[in-house]
Structures are given as C-alpha cells and as structure tokens.
Amino acid sequence: MSAHSHAAPLQGRARFWSPGALVMAALAVIGFLFVLGRYTGGLGAVSHLSQSHPWGLWIGVDVASGVALAAGGFTTAALAHIFGRHAYEPVVRPALLTALLGYVFVSLALLVDIGRSWAIWKPMVFWNPNSVLFEVAMCVMIYTAVLHAEFLPVVAERFQKGFGASLANRSWPVVAVAELLEGLLAFLNRNLSKVMWLFIIAGVVLSCMHQSGLGSLLLIAPTKMSPLWYTPILPLLFLTSAIAVGFPIVVFENTLVSASFELEDEMDILSRMVRITIVLLGIYGALKIGDVIYRGAWPLIFDGSTQGRAFMVEVLVGVVIPWLMLLFPAVRNHRTPLFIAACLIVGGVVINRINVFLVAYQPPYPVQSYFPSVGEMAITAGFIATLMLAYRFTVYFFPVLSPAGKEAN
Secondary structure, three states: OOHHHHOOOOEOOEOOOOHHHHHHHHHHHHHHHHHHHHHHHOHHHHOOOOOOOOOOHHHHHHHHHHHHHOOHHHHHHHHHHHOOOHHHHHHHHHHHHHHHHHHHHHHHHHHHHOOOHHHOOHHHOOOOOOOHHHHHHHHHHHHHHHHHHHHHHHHHHHOOOOOOOOOOOOOHHHHHHHHHHHHHHHHHHHHHHHHHHHHHHHHHHHHHHHHHHHHHHHHHOOOOEOOOOOOOOHHHHHHHHHHHHHHHHHHHHHHHHHHHHOOOOOHHHHHHHHHHHHHHHHHHHHHHHHHHHHOOOHHHHHOOOHHHHHHHHHHHHHHHHHHHHHOOHHHHOOHHHHHHHHHHHHHHHHHHHHHHHHHOEOOOOOOOOOOOOHHHHHHHHHHHHHHHHHHHHHHHHOOOOOOOOOOOO
16 A cells, blocks of 8 residues: 555644644735735835845745755655655655645746746747756746646545535536536546656656756856855756755654644654765765865855855855764654754755855945845745645645644544
8 A cells, every 4th residue: 555545634633723824824914915015116115136136035045945945856756756765655745745835936936036027938938048047947837837747646636536525505517617627637647647757757857957057047157256156066066955955854844744733753754864865965065065175265264254154154054063963863863853953954055045146146346235125035934934824725635644643543
C-alpha cells in the first residue's frame, strides 16, 4: 500500500481558525490594502524603488528566496520517485504543495513588482532565446504548470467519491456541472498517472534550469557587485544552495504543521533525510568558501564594511553552524534542535538571496541609499501570510498529510 493512501484531510480533526491563522488573515488583509495602493498610485506610492535602485525587497525575498525555498518539491520528488526511496513518500505531497503555492505566489509578487505588469505575458509570444531572464520566465511558467499536474491526483482523490451526497438537494444544472467536473478529474487522473514519471523528470530538469538561471541574471553586472558575491560560478552556487535547502524546508514546514494541528511529527523520515543534507550543504559550503579563497576576495570579509559583515553572517549562520549541528545524532534525532538547524539553513538561503540582490549590488550613480518602505514590507508579509493560509486551507480540505496524531487517534 502506498504511503499516500494514508493521507487524509484534517477537516473535523482540528479547528481551522486558530489564533495563528487569525494573525495570518490580518497580515494578508493589510498586505492586500497596500497592493491596492500600488495599483492605484503606482510603485512610488508604496515603495522606495527608484531609477538607481530598480529592485529591492520584493526581488530579494518574494521572488529569489521564494523560488529557492520551493526547492523542496523537486528534491523530495526526485528522492522518492527517481532514486526510488519510497520510504520518503509521506513528505512528498506536503513538499509539492509548498512548491506549488510558492511558485503561484512568486508569480503574483512579480505582478506587483514589475512596472508594466500588464505586459507579463509577452515572453510567451515574443521569444528572446539569448536572454537569461527569458529562460527563467519560461521555466517558471512551465514548471508551475507541471506542479499543478503533479498535484492533480490529490484533487482527484479528494473527490473520488463524487459530489452526490453533498449535492442531493441542489438543482439539476449544479448537479450536471459537478458530474462533469467529477468525470473530467477521473479522466485526467487515470491518464496522467500513466505519464506522471514524465512530469516528475520534467519538474527536476526545469527546476535545475531556472534555479541556476536566477544566479546567471547578475553575471551581466560585474562592476556593480561586490567581489564577495560576484563569481563566474554564481549559477552553480544558486543551484547547489537550492538543492541543499530542499530537505531543511521540508523539516521546517513539517514541524510547524505538526505543532499547529497537534499531529505526530515524522522524525524517523526527517532524521534520515537530513543526513543527505549534511552532504549537500557541505558541497555548497565548500564551493562558496573555496571560491572566495581561490579568487583572492577573502580579505574583503574582514575590512569592516557592511558587505564583509553580511557575508560573514550569511556563511556562519546559514552554512557553518547548521552543518556542524547536523553532524551530531542528538540534533538529527530530536525535534527542537533539528528544527533550529533547519531554520538556520532556510534563513541562510534567504540572507544569501538578499545579499546577492541588495547588499552586493551597488548602482554606479546612487542618488540615495535604499531601504524597504513600510508598504514593501507589508506586501511581503501579506504574501507570506496568504501563502500560509492557503497551505492551511489545502491540508484542511484535501488529502495531503498523514494525520497520525492525537486528534487522528
């Protein structure tokens, strides 16, 4: 029996509107109000973006960090389905859901960030194969569609018993539409399952392409970036850091959801999974530190500048300390220290993306320094809160998690 057969909606096992969910809803409403201000008053009404600082918090956190932290989807899918480690199946669906919601909200964040949001469709028609940004845009769009296809079996399983009972007293047009949807879901699920392996492989390939492509974007700005971060292997560093954070983000998400819904955490799976992270994070750390030493840029770390301190924090907090922590079985096998190590790795990747896109990047003729406005921070917080509410809604009504917890028993 597949581990997915144990997945079930949490509806009826826990209440949806917990205090944390109410806080998320409040942040989402505040963020939405600032989004309205952005579309009625323009970018200048809610942000500190300017000609010398055309990108800011939204690119560093909402887009670059969001894409990296969605890597749990393709890393767990590759582990379970391509490398045949089916023991990790119970964490594949939550990871795919995190990736799916992450890419959807990255797309929404781009609509807020770019000046002419109504032209976002143009890369699909007016191709420029020499542009890295074109490659990233196409890969993200196609991969988002692939994630929807990979998640379709969850939707089909949710409605496999049909709508009949819930629509018994409804009018015939409603019943007809419901039956049509039910048949369509069954047809898609039945036929997609035969070619799902193709979607899984495509998802891994597309993810590797655009994760490295995001790093390639800044290769055109060698004179505008600090040597601490500008390197020809920037695409490789973006790719390896995304792969390294794939399993820690699963630990992060699993721990939060288990605590929120009072479910038993899956420490047996998570402990084995982070042993792979030791190797992956070690490779990324060796590449990053070795690259700085090889290029002779390491003295800049200790010159007392903001860039030097930011680089030191990024490497120590996000790579060295969690890597050393994971070497100890006492950390890997216990919930709290493992969660702390996962938080450090996740935070380290976020710091890295902020450093690369904001701290390292210095325009040649800055009119004024950049610091995110209240509106930018509110919109970013609103997007994160909305994503968490959407995740909570999905696991509440769809079979994503295996509820082997207190309430389930």
